[in-house]
Amino acid sequence: MTFDAVSSRLRTRDLAYIALFAVLIAVCAWISIPFAVPFTMQLFGIFLALSTLGGRRGTYAVAVYLLLGAAGIPVFAGFRGGLAVLLGATGGYVAGFFLSAFLYWVITAKLGESVPVQALACVLGLLTCYLFGTVWFLVVYNHTTGPISLLSALGLCVFPYLIPDLLKLTLALSLSRRVRGFLH
Numbered sequence: 033m034t035f036d037a038v039s040s041r042l043r044t045r046d047l048a049y050i051a052l053f054a055v056l057i058a059v060c061a062w063i064s065i066p067f068a069v070p071f072t073m074q075l076f077g078i079f080l081a082l083s084t085l086g087g088r089r090g091t092y093a094v095a096v097y098l099l100l101g102a103a104g105i106p107v108f109a110g111f112r113g114g115l116a117v118l119l120g121a122t123g124g125y126v127a128g129f130f131l132s133a134f135l136y137w138v139i140t141a142k143l144g145e146s147v148p149v150q151a152l153a154c155v156l157g158l159l160t161c162y163l164f165g166t167v168w169f170l171v172v173y174n175h176t177t178g179p180i181s182l183l184s185a186l187g188l189c190v191f192p193y194l195i196p197d198l199l200k201l202t203l204a205l206s207l208s209r210r211v212r213g214f215l216h
Contacts, residue, residue, distance in 0.1 A: 042089075051175055053090070053093035057074065062097065074109060076200035078129050080204040088141075121176070127168070131157075132157030
């Protein structure tokens with residue numbers, strides 16, 4: 033599937049996969065792993081959708097997930113939903129999922145769907161999510177709570193999640209290879 037295929041019509045099977053993975057992302061968002069810093073499996077769901085469905089359908093699944101959450105359906109972490117989540121201090125990370133997905137789509141459309149390209153696209157997508165989310169966090173936090181340094185924001189929102197997120201990314205890429213054969 034290429035990036036130029038945007039105008040091609042989605043088949044019923046594509047729509048079903050998109051809906052299925054949007055729900056899977058929501059379920060993953062509800063799974064909270066207690067650790068020194070608790071984390072959810074949301075990013076695992078995002079990367080699994082992208083690496084299993086491909087850039088186009090995976091990006092659509094992420095968009096559906098975000099639209100459901102924006103509409104108030106409690107699909108985000110902590111069974112939350114609504115614009116308040118997206119506009120809150122950590123909403124930039126959630127919105128960054130779409131940027132990550134779109135970047136994945138562009139990269140894999142241009143360079144192919146090999147495992148190294150998928151891994152590169154996922155890592156760059158993760159960095160994009162971190163970048164957008166951290167900038168958003170700084171703006172909202174500084175406006176609502178008071179000044180915070182970039183290093184402090186990274187210490188709260190990025191550094192504790194680097195290793196778990198890379199593990200989720202690796203697990204998603206590994207699992208997608210097995211699942212992908214059953215979906216086509």
